[in-house]
Amino acid sequence: METPLYIAQKLADQTTSISKKSLEVLASILIRTEVKKGQNFLNEREVCTQMGYVHQGIVRQYYYKNGKELTEHFCCEDDVFICIESFLRQKPSHLVVEALENSVIYGIPHDPLLRLASENYEIEKVYRGLLENSLILSQKKMDMFRFESAHERYNRLLKSKPEIIRRAPLSYIASFLLMTPETLSRVRANVV
Numbered sequence: 001m002e003t004p005l006y007i008a009q010k011l012a013d014q015t016t017s018i019s020k021k022s023l024e025v026l027a028s029i030l031i032r033t034e035v036k037k038g039q040n041f042l043n044e045r046e047v048c049t050q051m052g053y054v055h056q057g058i059v060r061q062y063y064y065k066n067g068k069e070l071t072e073h074f075c076c077e078d079d080v081f082i083c084i085e086s087f088l089r090q091k092p093s094h095l096v097v098e099a100l101e102n103s104v105i106y107g108i109p110h111d112p113l114l115r116l117a118s119e120n121y122e123i124e125k126v127y128r129g130l131l132e133n134s135l136i137l138s139q140k141k142m143d144m145f146r147f148e149s150a151h152e153r154y155n156r157l158l159k160s161k162p163e164i165i166r167r168a169p170l171s172y173i174a175s176f177l178l179m180t181p182e183t184l185s186r187v188r189a190n191v192v
Helices: 004-013 020-029 084-089 110-119 121-147 150-160 162-167 170-176 181-189
Strands: 031-035 040-042 050-056 059-065 068-075 096-099 103-109
Touching: 004 020, 004 050, 004 103, 004 121, 020 103, 020 110, 020 121, 031 040, 050 110, 059 170, 068 170, 084 121, 103 110, 110 121, 121 150, 150 162, 150 181, 170 181
Parallel strands: none
Antiparallel strands: 031 103, 040 096, 050 103, 059 068, 059 096
């Protein structure tokens, strides 16, 4: 059942175990937001004031380059997203966060989170763990682009996040994998 306490537990499960009291404290700052398909959770040049936890739906992070949208990341149920530089520095974001389906997102607000992390070691461990997970994900993505062929990148996504293949438009998937839509079509045709 979806309650802030349930969501706090799901967040902690991604990093470390914490006491019920700390879960209740974390749950107390969560912000539930419903975002309709095609709407933005965060716009370009806005400050990212919340980490996001996708309870329901799928979102993508993208940016503009030379007038084109380039997909940076997808998040589905039980994924956490963050526009890391904007969130940490409280500066305007280059990224946009858009719902690809009607979505329910729980935000973890910056200022209350930092206050709680300074007062509660368990909350600080959850916060640090979420940041570490985000950095590791970014490193893995960069390694994928540096060392893998287009076919290998598609197969990795197909095995690790098949729901993205099923739910996201192919043009966004191609952009995420640094391929043209035509290359993605050829790669998909050769998957056995």
